[in-house]
Amino acid sequence: MKYNTIxxxxxxxxxxxxxxxxVVYCGYEINAGAASEAAHEEGIxxxxxxxxxxxxxxxxxxDIIKCLESxxxxxxxxxxxxxxxxxxAILKEHFALAADLLSDIVFHSTYPQSEIDKxxxxxxxxxxxxxxxxxxxxxxxxxxxxxxxxxxGHSILGKSETIRGFKTADAKCFTDKFYRPENSVFxxxxxxxxxxxxxxxxxxxxAVQSSPLHPHTPYEDATVLASPLTDSYEAKQIVVDKHTHQAHVMIGTRGYDVHNEKRIALYLLNNILGGPGMSARLNLSLREEHGLxxxxxxxxASFSTTGMWSVYFGCDIKDINQCIALVKKELRQVIExxxxxEELQIAKQQIKGQIGIACDNRESFxxxxxxxxxxxxWEKDITNLYANIDKVTANDIQAVAKELFTDHRLTTLIYK
Incomplete structure (x- = not known):
């Protein structure tokens, strides 16, 4: 796997x-998202x-809709x-058409108010x-x-009342700040x-020139989030009455940022507990053994300054406490x-197999x-990722569990 870069x-x-x-997959990824927004522009x-x-x-x-579909x-x-x-996604003979269209909309959109209103x-x-x-x-x-x-913490979609207030000028202000060539990758x-x-x-x-000003990305400034054990984090227990037929529950905490060496151990532990496999421990307990x-x-997920880890499940309202107890039982198991x-070797084989299969989805990769x-x-190197997974020890995984999964670290949110 050899990348070319310039x-x-x-x-x-x-x-x-x-x-x-x-088939060629191509496009622009721009360093701007919900975490780049000021408080008053959530959803922009x-x-x-x-x-x-x-x-x-x-x-x-x-014209934009029809360009590549044609x-x-x-x-x-x-x-x-x-x-x-x-x-x-385009056949290779149409790459220039795709590059033209993508460059045009990213760097030259006019955000006409008549279209925005619709x-x-x-x-x-x-x-x-x-x-x-x-x-x-x-x-x-x-x-x-x-x-x-x-x-x-910003919602990606934002709120309807805020969205209805956005105009052409707001779109231009945000994109002029962030949709810059030096803030993008093709x-x-x-x-x-x-x-x-x-x-x-x-x-x-x-015709697109770089800006002399580095775009301000608010989430990059918050170094207070760098450690999952920072004093700024306080676990909460929240119950929201949604009048839903089924209860929905999340339990979790802040995790490790993308530069933290403990991240790979948590990545492996997450897969053991609640990954996509039917043999994940939480699935075996809550679904297969107890039918709840x-x-x-x-x-x-890891970001530049912090990360997060969480468990989600849906259950009958009467079973909330039992399900939470079973989740915490599994967390105590990996702590203690x-x-x-043999378990560690199987876990490593499983996650490396999942990674290899996922890489076969060319668009996603x-x-x-x-x-x-x-x-x-980073030039993504699957071989290097496999090597880092192989370095993880049982003690590494247990240390992460002890650091993150104690009750005083876990925030719980319940919809019922």
Whole structure:
């Protein structure tokens, strides 16, 4: 696996991974997301993602929609806490068309008010649909409690009353600040010549100059979050009456930032407890042994200054306390009893197999290696990741469990 990389004169970084496939995945990943927003503009990163498709000086919104579809390609976008992504899947002979379109919408969108007025209601419908899904909504609210008064707690979608107030000027202000070549990465994955990629991007971004000012990203300033044991974190127990037929529960804590050497041990432990496999400990306990839940899963995410770890499950309201007790029983087990050599070896084989299979999804892998390069300058190396997993010991995993999973560290949010 050999990447090609270059930084253009305007600051745009390009990362290219050759493959034998004639299908090319390419696009822009921008260092701006929900955590880049000021408190009064929550939801604007996602709003701009929608509005960016609504017209440029050269293309109308209909032209943008039809451009790649006319040759069988796909155009898509999404927003996360820290990143906004615009990308395409296209046959390699149409790469230049995709690069032109993507560069045009990212750097030259005009955000016409007439189009925004229509799209705002689409976004508000998306928000209300999300609010009607407690299994999804609880993740946002949990993160807000976990990172209270910090940009990482921002809801990606925002609130309808705020979104309805955004205008062309607001979109321009946010994108002028963050949609800059030096704050972006263009990624390419497919059977296409790197020199051609570079020449094409030079052509379509020639008029886009870098800014002398580094874009201000609020979440990067909050070094107080760097340690999961910081005094700023206080575990909470929250019950919200949602009048739902089923209870929804999250239990979790702040985790390790992406630079912390303990992160890989938590990554492996998370998979043991609540990963996608049916043999995950929480699934075996809550579902297979006790028949109390349909879904139980744990998740782990790392950011530049902090991280988070959590468990989610849905259950009958009468079973909340029993399910919480079973989750905490499994957490106590990893605190008190180190993995055997056989358990550790099986866990490592399992997660490496899952990683290898996931990498076979070329679209997902392209988006992932571009994110690593954007935020940290890392050329994603699966072999190196495997080696780091192999270094993890049973004592490493137990030490992480002792640090994070004690009762006084765990925040609980219940919808019922």
């Amino acid at each position: 930084t253009l004169a305007n600051g745009l970084r390009i990362i290219h991974l050759p493959s034998a496939s004639p 990163a996602h709003f701009c993602e929608h509005a960016t498709f609504k017209g440029t000086a050269r293309r109308s919104s209909i 040759v069988g390609g796909d155009l898509n976008a999404y927003t996360t806490k820290t990143t906004t992504v615009y990308y395409a 799209e705002v209601e689409v976004i508000c419908d998306e928000i209300e649909s999300y609010n009607d899904s407690p299994a999804e909504l609880i993740y946002d609210e949990f993160e807000n409690f976990l990172f209270q008064n910090h940009p990482l 990624f390419v994955y497919g059977d296409i010549d790197f020199a051609f990629v570079v020449d094409t991007l030079k052509q379509f971004t020639a 839940v349909y879904t139980v899963e744990s998740t782990f 009893t180190p993995l055997t050599a 392209a988006l992932d290696f571009a994110k690593s390069y954007l935020h940290y300058g």
